[in-house]
Amino acid sequence: MTSLEEGEVYQHLGTPTGVRVRQTPEDTIVEILRYAAQTDSSLLAPWQKINALNTFLIPRISFVLRGSSVAKVHLNKADSTIRQLVRKWLDLPQRASTDIFYNCHRQGGANVPRMGDLCDVAVITHTFRLLTCPDPTVRSIVEEAIRDVVRKCTSRAPSEQDIDTYLSGFLEAEFGRKGGDLSSLWSRTCNASRRLGKRISCRWKWCKEHQELGILVRCIKTLEHTIVTPTARTLLERTLKDAIRCHYAEKLKRKPDQDKVFQVSSKWDASNHFLSGGKFTRFADWWFIHRARLNCIPLNGAICHGNRDKRCRKCGYAKETLPHVLCGCKHHSGVWCHRHNAIQNRLVKAIPPSLGKITINSAIPGTDSQLRPNIIVTNAEKKRVLMVDITVPFENRSPAFHEARAWKVLTYTPLANTLRAQGYKVQIHAVVVGALSAWDPHNEPVLRTCGVGRRYARLMRQLMVSDTIRWSRDIYTEHITGHHQYQVE
Template identity: 65%
Template sequence: MACLQEGQFYQHLGTPTGIRVETTPTDTLHKILRDAELLDRSLLAPWQKIDATHTFLIPRISFTLRDSAVAKVPLNKADSAIRVLVQKWLYLPQRACTDIVYVPHRQGGANVPRLGDLCDVACITHAFRLLTCPDVSARTIAENALRGVVRRRIARDPTAADIATYLSGSLEGDFRRDGGDLSSLWSRARNATRRLGKRIGCRWVWSEARTELSVMLPRITAQGYTTVTPAARALLERLLKGTIRRHYTDALAKRPDQGKVFEVTSKQEASNHFLRAGNFTCFADWRFIHRARLNCVPLNGAIRHGTRDTRCRRCGYPLETLPHVLCGCTTHSEAWRRRHNAIQNRLVKALPPALGAVTVDSPIPGTNSRLRPDIVVTDEQAKTILLIDVTVPFENRMTAFRVAREKKLSKYSQLADNLQSRGYSVAVHALLVGALGAWDPENDAVLEACEVGPCYTGLMRRLMVSDAIRWSRDIYTEHITGHCQYNI
C-alpha cells in the first residue's frame, strides 16, 4: 500500500480517498458524462438511449454517491448535461417542463432521476443505516459521533428528541445557534433532510414509546405519512425515491398548461407503454407525442410572444390549438372517422362469438330510433343486448373524460329503456381512448363486459393507444403541411 501525505489521495471505488482531500469524484463524473455523449452519438433508438442511461449510467453515479461527499456544483452540472440529453432524445423544446425527465415510465416520463436527489437519498439512507446498524459496536460509535455534533451545535447535552430535530434540519430555538459545525456525514444528512423536507415533507422523529429513531415521509399511493422504523431500514431508500418521483409527477400534473394531458395519461400504465421499448411506435410518432402531450407543438394559437395571427390556418377558427386540430377542425373529419374506426375494429375482432351476434354502426331492428351505436352485441336466446360506443376525446384533464363518458351514456339511455320494455337486459358502455393515447381506467369494465381474454386485454390496450397516437400524428402533420397522410 502506498504511504500518502496529507492532501494526497488514491481512487477507491471511483472516489478520491485520503486525509483532508476533496472527495467529489470529478474524474468519475467526467467519465460518465463522456459515456453519455457517446451514447448520444450512437445509432440506438431514442428510447434505447434513455434505457441505457437508466440501466448503465445512473447506477454508476448512485454507487459513487454512496461513498462520497459530493459538492453540489459539479453534481448540478452533470445533472444538467444528462437532462439536456434526455430532453433531446424526447424531442422536447427548451420551454418544455423538465419534470417529465424525472417521472417514471409508467406515468409518462423518462425515468431518469435527478442526481441531486440521488445524493440526498444516499446521504440520509447511509446515516439511518449507521444509527440502526444491528452491530452494537458500529451503532454505538455512530450514536456517540452524532451526539457530539449535536452537542457542539446547541451547546448542551442533547436528548434523543434533540437529535431527531437536528437531523430534520431545524433552525428554530437552540438550533439557530452557529456551533461552528465541521462537515461530516451528520451535517450532510441534516442538510439533505432539510432540502428534501421542503419538497416532500420528510423528517426524523423520535418515539418515546418505542425508544427508537425513525424517518417519517408521505405515503406514495395514499394520504398520510409512513414511518420507517429500524426494523424496516431496508425500505427507506426505495420509499424516499418513490416519494420524490411522486413529487415530480404531482408537480407536472398541476401545471395549468403542460399538465393537462399529463394528468390523464399518467393514470394508466397502458397510456405510456411505448416509453420503455418503443413498442408499436414508429420514430415519427415518438418525435410527435412527447411535444404534443406537453403542448409544445408549434401552432398559431400556442405562440407565447408577439401579435401573430392565432386563427386556424385551415378553417379560420379564432384559436389554432392542438385540441382544435385533433378534435375540432372539421377539415380532418375523415381522419377522425378512420382514427375512431381503427380503435373500434380492435374491439370488434376481440369479441368472442359466444357473446352473441355483432353489428357495427347500424340501427337496432325493431326500434324507431335513428341512433347507430358503434357496436351492438345481441343474444336473442338469453335476451341480452350490449351497446358499446367508442369516442376519442382530447385529454383536457380527467373532467373531459368524465363529461365524454356521461354524454355517451346519456345519449343511449332512452334507447336502452325502450329495449328493456321489450324484455331485453341491456348494458350500455362507452370506450374512451384519448386523442394523444390516454387509456381511461374505466375502460377495463367495458372489456370485462365484452369477455375479452385477460391475455389479449393487455395487448389490445397498447394497440388502441398506439392507433390513437399514430392517427393523431397524421392529422397534425396534414394540418401543418397540407399533404394527406393516408390513402383516400
C-alpha cells in the same frame, strides 16, 4: 495497507479517500458524461438512449454518491448536461417543463433522476443504515458520534428527540448555532433532510413506543405520512425516490399550460407503455407525442408572443389549438373515423363469439330509432343486449373524459329503454381513449363486460394507445403540411 499523510489520497471504489481531501470523483463524473455523449451520437433509438442512460450511467453516479462527499457544483454541471441530452432525445423545446424528465415511465416521464436528489437520498440512506446497523459495535460507535455532534450544537446532553430534530435539519433555537465543525456526514445529512423536507416533507422521528429511530415520508397523493422503521431499512431508498417522483408528477400537473394531458395520462400505465421500449411506436410518433402532451406544438393559437393571426389555417376557426386540430377541425373528420375505427376494430376482434351476435354501426331491428351504436352484442336466447360506443376526446383534464362517457350513455338511453320494454336486459358502455393516447381507467369494467381476457387486454390497451398516437400524428402533420399521411385499404 499504505500509510497516508494528510492530504494524500487513494482511490477506493472510484472515490478519492483520505484525510482532509476533496472526495468529489471528478474523473468518474467526466467519464460518465463522456459515455453519455457517445450514447447520444450512437445509432440507438431515442428510447434506447434513455434506457441506456438509466441502466448503465445513472447507477454509476448513484454508487459514487453513496461513499463520498460530492460537491454540488460538479453534480449541477452533470445534471445540466444530462438534462440537455434528455431534452434532445424527447425532442422538446426549451420552454417545455423539465419535470417530465424526473417522472417515472408509468406517469409519462423519462425516469431520469435529478443529480441533487440522488445525492440527498444517498446521504440520508447511508446515515439511516449506519444508525440502524444490526452490528451492535458499529451502531454504538455511530450513536456516540451523533450524540457528540448534537451536544456541541445544543451545549447540553442530547435526548433522542434532539437527535431526530438535528438530523431533520431544524435551524431554530439552539439548533441554528454554528459550532465551527468541519463538514461531516452529519452536517450533510442535515442539509439533505432540510432540502428534501421542503419537497416531500420527510423528517426523522423517534418512536417512544418502540424505542427506535425512523423516517417519516409523506405520500403526495394521499398527504399521509408513512414511517420507515429499522426493520424496513432496505426500503428507505426506494421510498424516498418514489416520493420524489410523485413530487415532480404533481408539480407538472399544477402547470397552468402544460398539465392538461398529464392529469389524465398518468392514471394508467398503458397510456405511457411506449416510453420504456418504444413498442408499437414509429419514430414520427415519438417526435410528436411529447411535444403534443406539453402543448409545445407550433400552432397559430399556441404562440403567445407577437400579433400573429391565431385563426385555423384550414377552417378559419378563431383559435388554432391542438384540441381543435385533433378533435374539432371538420377538415379532418374523415381521419377521425379512421382513428375511431382503429380502436373499435381492436375491441371487436377481442369479443368472444360465445357472448352473442356482434353487429357494427347498425340500427337495431325491431326499433324505430335511427341510432347506430358502434358495437352491439345481442344474445337472443338470454334476452341480453350490450351496446358499446367508442369516443376519442381531447385530454382536457379528467372532466373531459367524464363528460364524454356521460354523453354516450345519455345518447343511447332512449334506445335502451325501448329494448327494455321488449323484455331485454340492456347495458350501455363507452370506451374512452384520449386523442393523445390517455387510457381512461373506467374502460376496465367495459373490457370485462365484453369478455376480453386479462392477458390479451394488456396487449390490446397498448395497441389502442399506439393506434391513437399514430392517427393523431398523421392528422396534425397533414394539417400543417397539407400532404396526405396515410393509406387506407
